[in-house]
Amino acid sequence: MLVVEGVRVAYGEDVVIDGLDWRPGAGIDGAATAVTALLGPSGCGKSTLLRAIAGLEKPSAGRITFGGRDLADLPTHRRDFGVVFQDGQLFPGRTVAANVGYGLRMRGWSRSAIRDRVAEVLELVSLPDLADRPADELSGGQAQRVALARALAPRPRLLLLDEPLAALDRRLRDRLAADIAHIVRESGTPTILVTHDHTEAAVMADDVSVMRDGAIVQSAAPMMLWRNPVDEWTARFLGCTTVIAAESVGGVAPTSFGEIVTGRADGIVHLGFRPESLRAGAVPDEGVDPARDRSSSVGVVARVAVLPSGPRVYVEPDVVGVGLGTSGADAGAPDVHGVDAIGDEGVAVGDRVAVTAIPERVAVIGP
Numbered sequence: 001m002l003v004v005e006g007v008r009v010a011y012g013e014d015v016v017i018d019g020l021d022w023r024p025g026a027g028i029d030g031a032a033t034a035v036t037a038l039l040g041p042s043g044c045g046k047s048t049l050l051r052a053i054a055g056l057e058k059p060s061a062g063r064i065t066f067g068g069r070d071l072a073d074l075p076t077h078r079r080d081f082g083v084v085f086q087d088g089q090l091f092p093g094r095t096v097a098a099n100v101g102y103g104l105r106m107r108g109w110s111r112s113a114i115r116d117r118v119a120e121v122l123e124l125v126s127l128p129d130l131a132d133r134p135a136d137e138l139s140g141g142q143a144q145r146v147a148l149a150r151a152l153a154p155r156p157r158l159l160l161l162d163e164p165l166a167a168l169d170r171r172l173r174d175r176l177a178a179d180i181a182h183i184v185r186e187s188g189t190p191t192i193l194v195t196h197d198h199t200e201a202a203v204m205a206d207d208v209s210v211m212r213d214g215a216i217v218q219s220a221a222p223m224m225l226w227r228n229p230v231d232e233w234t235a236r237f238l239g240c241t242t243v244i245a246a247e248s249v250g251g252v253a254p255t256s257f258g259e260i261v262t263g264r265a266d267g268i269v270h271l272g273f274r275p276e277s278l279r280a281g282a283v284p285d286e287g288v289d290p291a292r293d294r295s296s297s298v299g300v301v302a303r304v305a306v307l308p309s310g311p312r313v314y315v316e317p318d319v320v321g322v323g324l325g326t327s328g329a330d331a332g333a334p335d336v337h338g339v340d341a342i343g344d345e346g347v348a349v350g351d352r353v354a355v356t357a358i359p360e361r362v363a364v365i366g367p
């Protein structure tokens with residue numbers, strides 16, 4: 001529905017986006033009601049692109065169409081897009097109901113129609129009892145729900161969310177992320193979510209487009225993105241802290257953390273490991289010579305962080321100069337810096353551990 005073609009946006013001399021092509025949700029079923037995340041690091045141009053779609057920035061080249069119609073000559077308020085920013089931007093002196101009904105009044109809805117629709121969307125965002133509360137007496141999470149209700153009230157054709165959770169604390173973000181995703185799906189509104197947080201993108205979106213330096217580098221469902229990031233930069237941005245090269249033969253690459261199914265043609269492949277891709281546990285059998293054991297690498301725990309999901313450890317090589325994660329393919333450049341892994345319960349600094357891959361959590365990098 002939304003198509004961005006060859007778009008260029010500059011602030012004075014500073015070109016932020018140049019020749020950008022994008023069809024959010026193009027590769028997935030049900031794109032008409034899907035949530036697409038626009039995910040990228042700070043400053044890559046996500047908000048600029050969103051603002052261009054909303055009509056708040058004017059592209060100096062290219063075009064943006066919705067349902068086949070060029071938006072260039074359509075001002076923001078006539079695009080019928082709902083927008084929610086990081087800080088909600090509610091009118092502080094007015095009640096929740098007045099805020100939510102604002103766009104409907106502007107569109108000339110009748111009083112009774114406004115009252116009914118306001119009640120309906122406040123129900124949708126689970127705040128039916130707050131209609132008469134002044135907007136400046138809301139918590140941060142409530143304010144963002146009200147901002148969402150206000151954006152959804154006029155039944156927009158497209159909803160644009162620009163880091164809607166960024167100003168909230170972690171606990172609230174996690175809960176509200178799932179709630180917002182549910183609410184926008186209930187409302188049947190196609191949605192673009194700008195975020196720099198890949199977990200948030202995975203929780204909320206059906207489809208994720210990764211943006212880097214003003215360009216879209218990959219679009220895929222979250223699962224595909226984790227499994228097959230398009231390049232090493234994307235793999236690292238998505239949380240891989242160790243990247244190694246290995247030789248894949250018959251679709252399988254032996255590594256010093258065990259065999260990984262790559263499904264790739266014979267040749268060198270690059271594999272990305274998140275802490276969750278590796279398990280650091282007891283050395284299985286001291287009788288086995290670790291140098292000959294191809295299913296795991298032995299190292300020494302250098303740091304432990306105890307997270308709710310279990311210990312996160314950093315394991316250094318126990319033989320100086322022979323890195324963890326070396327394989328035939330990259331033996332010339334051992335990763336002497338060690339690896340992040342999930343540790344077994346009770347693991348402590350100084351323990352010798354065997355580091356083993358959890359194969360289905362390893363990313364196979366490249367197109």
Ligand SMILES: Nc1ncnc2c1ncn2[C@@H]1O[C@H](COP(=O)(O)OP(=O)(O)OP(=O)(O)O)[C@@H](O)[C@H]1O
Pocket residue numbers: 011014016040041042043044045046047048049196
């Ligand atoms: N109004 C503006 N005037 C001049 N430069 C701007 C303006 N808005 C953004 N920029 C610059 O454009 C670049 C992209 O900014 P943008 O806000 O689009 O990035 P972003 O990916 O959304 O980042 P963040 O997640 O930090 O908001 C940055 O270098 C920023 O400094």
